[in-house]
Amino acid sequence: MLGLAVLLSVLAAFDSLVHWDHNLLRLDRSFALAGGQDLYPEPGTGIAVFSIYPPLSAVAYLPATWASSPTAAIAIGLGLSFAFVIGPLVGLLLAAAGPETTSQRRSSLRIEGLLLALFLLVALTSRPLSYLTFSIHADAPAVGLSLLACLALLGPRPTSAKRLAISALFAVLALWTKQVTVFLFAALPLWLALSEQPGTSATRRLRPRAEAWRWLGWAAAIGIAVSVVICLGFGSPAILFEHLVILPSRHPWQFGGGVRALLFGSLLGAAALAAPFAIAAASLLPSGLQSRRGATRSPWLLLWLAAMLSLPTAVLTRIKDGGDVNAFAMTAYLAVAGALLALRAPLVSQSPNATSNTPWPRRRTARMVARVVLVATAAPALLVAAPRLQAVRDRAIADLPWEVAFRNAKKHPGELYLPRMTAVSALAEGAYYHTGPALLDLERAGLELDPEWVRAGLPKLLRRIAYLENGYQQQAARLSLPGVRPAPADPELPGFALFAVESGR
Numbered sequence: 001m002l003g004l005a006v007l008l009s010v011l012a013a014f015d016s017l018v019h020w021d022h023n024l025l026r027l028d029r030s031f032a033l034a035g036g037q038d039l040y041p042e043p044g045t046g047i048a049v050f051s052i053y054p055p056l057s058a059v060a061y062l063p064a065t066w067a068s069s070p071t072a073a074i075a076i077g078l079g080l081s082f083a084f085v086i087g088p089l090v091g092l093l094l095a096a097a098g099p100e101t102t103s104q105r106r107s108s109l110r111i112e113g114l115l116l117a118l119f120l121l122v123a124l125t126s127r128p129l130s131y132l133t134f135s136i137h138a139d140a141p142a143v144g145l146s147l148l149a150c151l152a153l154l155g156p157r158p159t160s161a162k163r164l165a166i167s168a169l170f171a172v173l174a175l176w177t178k179q180v181t182v183f184l185f186a187a188l189p190l191w192l193a194l195s196e197q198p199g200t201s202a203t204r205r206l207r208p209r210a211e212a213w214r215w216l217g218w219a220a221a222i223g224i225a226v227s228v229v230i231c232l233g234f235g236s237p238a239i240l241f242e243h244l245v246i247l248p249s250r251h252p253w254q255f256g257g258g259v260r261a262l263l264f265g266s267l268l269g270a271a272a273l274a275a276p277f278a279i280a281a282a283s284l285l286p287s288g289l290q291s292r293r294g295a296t297r298s299p300w301l302l303l304w305l306a307a308m309l310s311l312p313t314a315v316l317t318r319i320k321d322g323g324d325v326n327a328f329a330m331t332a333y334l335a336v337a338g339a340l341l342a343l344r345a346p347l348v349s350q351s352p353n354a355t356s357n358t359p360w361p362r363r364r365t366a367r368m369v370a371r372v373v374l375v376a377t378a379a380p381a382l383l384v385a386a387p388r389l390q391a392v393r394d395r396a397i398a399d400l401p402w403e404v405a406f407r408n409a410k411k412h413p414g415e416l417y418l419p420r421m422t423a424v425s426a427l428a429e430g431a432y433y434h435t436g437p438a439l440l441d442l443e444r445a446g447l448e449l450d451p452e453w454v455r456a457g458l459p460k461l462l463r464r465i466a467y468l469e470n471g472y473q474q475q476a477a478r479l480s481l482p483g484v485r486p487a488p489a490d491p492e493l494p495g496f497a498l499f500a501v502e503s504g505r
Helices: 002-019 028-034 056-060 062-066 070-095 102-125 127-133 139-151 161-175 179-194 207-234 237-249 258-272 274-283 292-296 300-319 325-347 360-393 401-411 422-429 436-444 451-456 472-478
Strands: 464-468 496-500
Touching (some): 002 070, 002 102, 028 056, 070 102, 070 127, 070 139, 070 401, 102 274, 102 325, 127 139, 127 325, 139 179, 139 300, 139 325, 161 179, 179 207, 179 237, 179 300, 179 325, 258 274, 258 300, 258 325, 274 300, 274 325, 274 360, 401 422, 401 496, 436 472, 464 472, 472 496
């Protein structure tokens, strides 16, 4: 089953590689950073990139800038996204094993392979998880760091100073990767305050609350240290606050705004999270949550608590102008991770000579639940894979639009502007231009764009603007450039909508 899940995952990643131009768009900040550009410039200076995202999300994808072609850069970025998502999940399952005999280890590795297959199959059919696992976005490193922050508290001696500090460090790094991870600073100390660790005596009932305060102390100290380093590297606290907090807060809401938008966003979240939450609920059947004491010690409850506390920011992110289904990726990921952890313990078979801590009926129930969920997710995954296989087979790498644009930009340097493919210009010309959607972010925030500043961040010999014919070409009218008008199609740029601009700068 793991082999099938991996094969389908490779197919999904390749489908994303050859069909979705958003992947290259999400690398523009990394290319700008690698080229020495300021990610958070003062208003009216520098070039426009996605400055509403924290800097570590750009740092995470820097290896993609080592590529020599756009497709290679996307492939590296997709590999990094997959590693950010799957790596911490593997670490979570392995850390749950604890000390085992050789025979027990072989058995648990088979179970862990089964659980990873389950996650991949769910990811193939769940829109938030598919977006997260098989595309390039700030969400991937953010969720990975968030899970590592939880994982640090789930091993032996979870409240040791070392583990508290490591957990706080990952939480701080996650926040500097994407703002929505702020919920960790409530979820992790709350879990510590409510949980009763094994061996806690009646005379030490206040210890969990003390550990929560210790975690917050580590988070404050590490947060200050990391923030100082980031401010030294990327800009003053004031300018970072303006880009990362003020500008996003000014973006209007979709769906009519107000209570209506909140209700509609909640309904969208319920639909997007139906499968992950159903799997989490199913995993409760064999998990043996029989008492409050047992429940508070259950490590998967930390992940579910974090998932639930991430929901408010998820809904708010979804209803913002430009929000999409990936807003629920964090919630879905943590919910499914908790379900896998809850299923693992009763699933793992003990060796014949070992004393099992899991009663046989619970193990049998866990296996039945795992089989049902696998069948329920494998069939839709196969149905999703069929059209992808045909679509991938019909696309040649050399004919991909970013490769076509790459060749044209090399042939005519400084003449073509690709608002949604600025990474192509970086690779072909070593030049860095405004990212079109980043200009729209500034416009959404109510800023009036200076046409002179906009023009200064475009190619020197600008003759044409090119958008893929996928609906986004309508953004050409919002670039604050005079005289933009449709231009005839060019056989050298098939599939692109072209726009002419007034000559000169």
